[in-house]
Amino acid sequence: MTLLDEPQTPASNITEYSVTELSGVLKRTIEDRFGLVRVRGEISGFRGRHSSGHCYFSLKDERARLEAVIWKATYAKLAFKPEEGLEVVATGRLTTYPGSSKYQIVIEEIAPAGAGALMALLNERRMKLEAEGLFAAERKKKLPFLPRVIGVVTSPTGAVIRDIRHRIADRFPVHLVVWPVRVQGETSGEEVARAIAGFDAIEAGGPIPRPDVIIVARGGGSLEDLWGFNDEAVVRAVAACSIPLISAIGHETDWTLIDHVADMRAPTPTGAAEIAVPVKAEISAALAGLHARQDGAAFRLMEHERRAVAGLARALPSPDMLLALPRRRLDEAASGLSRSLRLGLSDKRRLFGEAGARLSVTSLEHSVQQKRAELRHADACILHGLQSSVGLRRQRFDRVASLLRPQAIAAKGDEKRARFDVFAQRFEAALAHSMEARRGALTTAGRMVESLSPMRVLSRGYAIIRDTDNNPVTRAADLLPGMSFEVEFAAGERRRAVAEEDGAPPRPRPAPRRRAAKAAEDQGSLF
Structure with a gap:
């Protein structure tokens, strides 16, 4: 009896293999069927020897691809x-x-x-584009020192865009605009060309910022993987772009046609980011250095200008020299003033004589009569005014006199006299105090002068030696042999002497008088 839910296993006579067994059978079959073969093809994806010493690459033609390996021992024996x-x-x-x-x-x-x-094909295309001048150095544009916006043409999901973003963020963060494209395949070249033309068509000041520099980047790969960047459309799009462009295709050993036409080639995408933006810390340090140099230069300039002003001030003439010429002109003008006054006085006298000659007796009498009439009129006005003024002043005097009484005048006089007596007493006391203070100061100054007087020093047995010019001699070296000098004692007494050499026999001297002997006993010997 068969259960309905029990799986039905169809009967089969096909041999069952494990994956390992099947792989081993295929390996033996191929190795037995194709023991030793010769294959013609193009080397692709060759990156040199692996760290193990083996070489891995591919052989390909127009339709197929065959993986190849050269072991380390075989590679060492190859002539080619x-x-x-x-x-x-x-x-x-x-x-x-x-x-x-x-x-x-x-x-x-x-x-x-x-x-x-x-x-x-690549070489033929390169020679054609080079003949058109697309690779000429004079067509290449200079990269901006510090771009505000950087456009990146690459795959948005690869590691390339992450490397570029991290490197730019570390060096100098700026705005990045990514145009996503395929970087491998049949349509990669067309997409890259459209992306470059699209960035170039962005208007400045629009909703999407226009890049200041464009980076076209892709990671490493074989010649087939990078073939899209050898497309003629890509090369012509780069040549027609007005924005500076950096190519960062593959590794340092990879070369494509876009590298020849680009304004700058970077060995890697990370290197492109380093070329596009400087290091912010280095710019800050450079600016700090420039500020320090500017401050130093300004300080040195101020010092130079200050020294120049001081030199010019020393070169300016003194006030006496500036006033010498005006002073001389003043003296000359003063000396000519009297002559000018005499000439002016003679001119005035001449004019006065001419005016007096024009005056006649009749005109003078008429003028005198007119002046007499004016005088009588003025006399009448003055008399009337005096009478009015006297009347007013008499009224004021009567009012003041009525206010003044002998008793008030006497009280006022007593008050003034009392204040005068007080001021007189205070003045006498202040004068006496001032005289006493000045007398004490004079006495103190006299004592000080007396204590500092050199004559008091001479009275204690000292003496002053003076040369022939009456100047004090303070050192023995200033007295030359044979030099005459004077010795001043107390009370203004002086004696003349002559200096002798050390060790010379003393000359005979006259016998001193009694008074001189006593003075010598009191003062002692000078030599």
């Missing part, structure tokens, strides 16, 4: 070393790699077969 893009004839054994289900050729010998088809 493989290079990217070369067409070669490789001899080796076919085998499989079970880890990825791929078959490959293990090369034992390799020889060149001519340049590869892709490399030949």
Whole structure:
């Protein structure tokens, strides 16, 4: 009896293999069927020797691709070393790699077969565009020192855009505008060309900021992977772009046609970010250095100008020199003033004489009569005015006299006299105090003068030696042998003497008088 829910296993006579068993069968089959083969193809994806010493790359033609490997020991024996893009004839054994289900050729010998088809096409295209002048150095534009906006043409999901963003953020954060494109495949070249033309078509001041510099970036890859950047449309789009452009395609050893036409080539996308923006810390340090140099230069300039002003001030003439010429002119004018006065007086006298000659007796009598009439009129006015004024002043005097009484006048006089007596007493006391203070100060000053007088020093047994010019001699070296000098004692007494050499026998002297002997006993010997 069969249960309905029990799985039905169809009967089959096909042999069942595990994945490992099937991979081993395929490996033995291929190795037995194709023991030793010769393959012609173009080297692609060659990156030199691996860290293990082995070489991994591909052999390809127009339709197919074959993985290849050269082991470390075989590579050391090869006379011809493989290079990217070369067409070669490789001899080796076919085998499989079970880890990825791929078959490959293990090369034992390799020889060149001519340049590869892709490399030949690339070279032909390069020569054509170069002949048109698209790669000329004079067409290349200068990159801005500090762009505000950077346009990036790359894949938005790859590691390239992350590297560029992080590097720019570390060096000098600016605004990034990313134009997403495919960086590999048949449509990559057309998309990159449209992206470059699109950035160039952005208007300044629009909703989308116009880039100051464009970076076209892609990671490393084989020649086929980078073929889109060898597209003629991409090259012409870069040449027609008015914005400076940096190409960062592949690794440092990868070259594409966009690298030749770009304004600047970067070895890597990270290097493109470093070329596009400077280091903010370095700019800050440079600005600080420039500010310090500016401050120093300003200080030195001020010092130079200050010294120049001081020098000019020393070169200015003194006030006496400035006033010398005006002073001389003043003296000359003063000396000529009396002569000018005499000439002026003679001119006035002459004019007075001429005016007096024109005056007659009749005109004078008429003038005198007119003046007498005016005088009588003025006399009458003055008399009337005096009478009025006297009347007013008499009224004021009567009012003041009525207010003044003998008793008030006497009280006022007593008050003034009392105040005068008080002021007189205070003046006498102040005068006596001032005289006493000045007398004490004079006495103190006299004592000070007396104590500082050199005559008091001489009275204690000292003496002053003076030369012939009456100048004091303070050192023995100033007395030369044979030099005459005077010795001043107390009470103004002086004696003349002559200096002698050290060790010379003393000359005979007259016998001193009694008074001189006593003075010598009191004062002692001078030499």
